[in-house]
Structures are given as structure tokens and as C-alpha cells.
Amino acid sequence: MNKTVLAFALAASSLVASPAMAANLLPDASQVQFTAIDAATRGTLLASTETGTTGATTYSGFLRSAVYLNTLGTLDFYYQVAINSINPGDEVFNLTASNFMGFTVDALVDGTDFDGAGIFTAANNPNLQGPAGSTTTASRNGSGSVVRADFGANGLEGAGQTSATYIFRTNATNYSLGGTFTTQDGSVAQRPNFQPIAAVPEPATWAMMLVGFGAIGASMRRRRRASAKAMQFA
Template sequence: MKRIGFLAVAAAIGVAAAAPASATILMPGQSSIRFSAFDASTRGTLLESINSGTTGATTYTGSLRSAVYRNTLGTLDFYYQVAIDSIARGDEVFNLTTAGFLGFSVDALVDGTNFDGAGIFTAANNPNLQGPPGSTTTASRSGSGAIVRADFGDNGLEAAGQTSATYIFRTDATNYNLGGTFTTQDGSVAQRANFQPVAAVPEPATWGMMLLGFGGIGFAVRRGRKTMARMAFAV
């Protein structure tokens, strides 16, 4: 019993060590959840990124920047940033929204650093950096869980040259495609296709093993029926 107890404690410690200590888990239907500071040691490897260039809306123009990384835990992180080129006087971009997260776990993280150097993301002219990590920006998730959102609060973008922080939604997905959406809005909306997590599709070899397994089960059932029939006949 002592050995079993020790193993259980060790397993619990291992699970705790594998998860980021400060992760903010975003459940379906939740809103006004503070982003956690991103742990740069878990960033992992860039898989793909997109910089939309200038994307026009009725009241503003800007760039929608996004990327997908495979983090050091082996799952996928989805990165988003908005940069304003021009905006009508008195208007303010107050959130970014992204879709395609139905059925996946989501952690809400924020990075205010210039982590990719000369890459597409930047920390320049970011009103979110005037406060602590996350500042007044909060995360929300739709009731179905498909849509996640960063609400900028007092850190809305209202001047040319301003950028948001980089918001990161960490998932338990291991595959992705370009079937999602990325939206920003004030009174008008700018939208473009974006990365989204997708369920893993078994490889051909896996399908083959599954079929062999099903075939083996069927053979065993048929053989069992024949054995029972012979026993009944003998009786």
C-alpha cells in the first residue's frame, strides 16, 4: 500500500510539472478572465505564420498577424496580434476574436515582448505594456467553446501605429488547418481566414491496425459461437 501511495503522489507531481504553472484555463461560456503571462521557456517551434498586410474595415485599416507554434509540451499554441495603420478620429479597436476551438481545451496567455525579432510580431507602441501582463485586457469564450476573444478594455487601439500585445491560446490539439477566422472590430469589422485546431486523423498504418483489430474481434466472436454450437450438439 505504501508503494502504491508513493507512486500516486509521484504521478501527481509529474502531471503538475508538465503543465505551465500560471496557465489561465478558459472554459466555454466564461468571460472577463485575466490573461496569464506567457512562459517563454515553453514556446517551442514555429510551424506557420501569416501577416495579412493592410486589411481594410469601414473605420480603420491594419494588419492581422497570427501564427501557430508547437510548444514544448507537444501541443499547439495559436498567436494573434493586431496592428493599426489608420483609424477614424474617435474610433477604437476594442477586441480580437478567433474561431474554430470547439471541443478543445484553451489556456489564455499574453506575451508583450518582441519574441520573434525581425519577424511579424512586435512590442512597439503597445498600450497594453503600460500595465502588468494582461493589463486590462481579458479573455472570453463562447458558450459552445468555438470562439475565443481578447477584450482590450482600457488598452483599445485608437491611433495609427499602435499594436496590441500578442495573445496566445494554448490548446490540447496536435493538428491544425487554415479553416478558422480572425476578426477585429470597433464599429466595423475586419476579418480573414486563420489557423484553427483540428482533430487528429489516423495515419494509413493506424487505420490498417484498427481494421485488423476489428477483424480479429469478429473472428474470435465467430469461433466462440461455433465452439458453443459444438458443445450444445455434444450434450
């Protein structure tokens, strides 16, 4: 077996052995398929919140969000919508969340009651069990700040229906309560949510940066002195 064939065989075997990658959600992306989360990577719950649908005029229910530290060492942001009541003919057709600008985002989904007695519940939408299965896709706006789950045929239009839990996996390592979590139908309901924020250097990191800046400055001073001496003897 020559080296080319061996390299191809190794690459093929690694693809077979590797788990499916998450659906990467680039800025200005649309109709990206959500990937089922690998439960082994879920990690640890850091914070969660559940509020009523303040601002909605056609339905009532709950907006749920949470942030997890996954086993990769970065943060995942979770979102779910649950309907208590909704006007006949109306439908909740998407959810959006911000602010994700400057971060990588992967689109994951979980339809189970993964947190037991926690705020999230198993998806309870008849369309998810229908012939079409899940039709929900992920999108991200041009600046990258807003991510969205478009329910498609899985829109919520009946009392007691609950969306799957949509998860946006990022490379962030810090978060804050800010941005917005929004649902849309004929009206709009929104609330603050957990969002990724840029990491703040720890004191030790600041010290290392200052030492580095000092070394650069000393190096520049030495170069200037050497240049001055060279000019004197020229």
C-alpha cells in the same frame, strides 16, 4: 510526522516548485485572465501570416497570426492587431478566432518582440503601461468554437498602437488555414486564420486499428460458435 502530514507537506512543496499553470478557457467562459507565456515552452514556428484589415471602415492596420509547435508537442495559435490609422473616437476593442470546437484551450499572452525579424512586434499600447496594467481578458463561446480577447481599457485607439500577442494553447497536433480571425470596433475586419483540426491517423495507426477490429471480429465469431455448441449439447 504521520502519513497525512507528510502527504500534505509533499503536496505543498510541489505547488511551490511548479510554475504557474496557464489559464484554462472552458466553453462558455468569460473574463478569464491571460497567463504570461513561459518562453521556454514556445517551441517551433510552423507557419505565420500577416494581412491588411480588409472589411474595416474605421481603421487600417495589420492582422497577424501564427501557429507554433510548443515543447509539449501540441499547437499554439498566436494573434496580434496593429493599427496604422483610426478615425477619431473609434476603438478596436477585441479580437476573435475560430474554429476551436472540441479542443482544450489555455489563454496565454506575450507583450515582447519574441520573434525578432518576424511579423510580431512588442506591444505598443500606452494603456498597458498605465496604473491599471493589462485589463485584457479571454472568453470562449458556449459551443467552444470561438475564442476572444476582450481588450478592456487596453483598446487600440491611436495610430501606431499594437496589441499584445494573444496565444491560445491547445491539445491539437494538426492545423489548417481556415476559420476566421476577426477584430471589432464600429466595423468588422476578418480574414482566414490557422485553426486546429482533428488528427488524421497515420498508415501505421490505421493498420493497428484494422488488426484490432479483426481481433474483435474473430473473438465474436468464436463466442458465437461456442454458444451454438453449448445449445446443441443442452
